Amino acid sequence: MTSAEIQRIKELEREVKELRRANEILRTASAFFVQAELGRKLKS
Numbered sequence: 001m002t003s004a005e006i007q008r009i010k011e012l013e014r015e016v017k018e019l020r021r022a023n024e025i026l027r028t029a030s031a032f033f034v035q036a037e038l039g040r041k042l043k044s
Contacts, residue, residue, distance in 0.1 A: 001009075
C-alpha cells in the first residue's frame with residue numbers, strides 16, 4: 001500500500017470511531033427522552 005492509502009485508512013478509522021461515539025450518545029439520549037416521556041405519561 002502507498003503512504004497515501006495508509007493515511008486515508010487512518011482517517012477513515014478515526015471517522016468511524018467518531019461516528020460510533022456519536023451514535024452511542026444519540027442512543028443514550030433517545031433512551032433518556034423515551035424514559036422521560038413514559039414517566040410523564042404515567043403521571044397524567
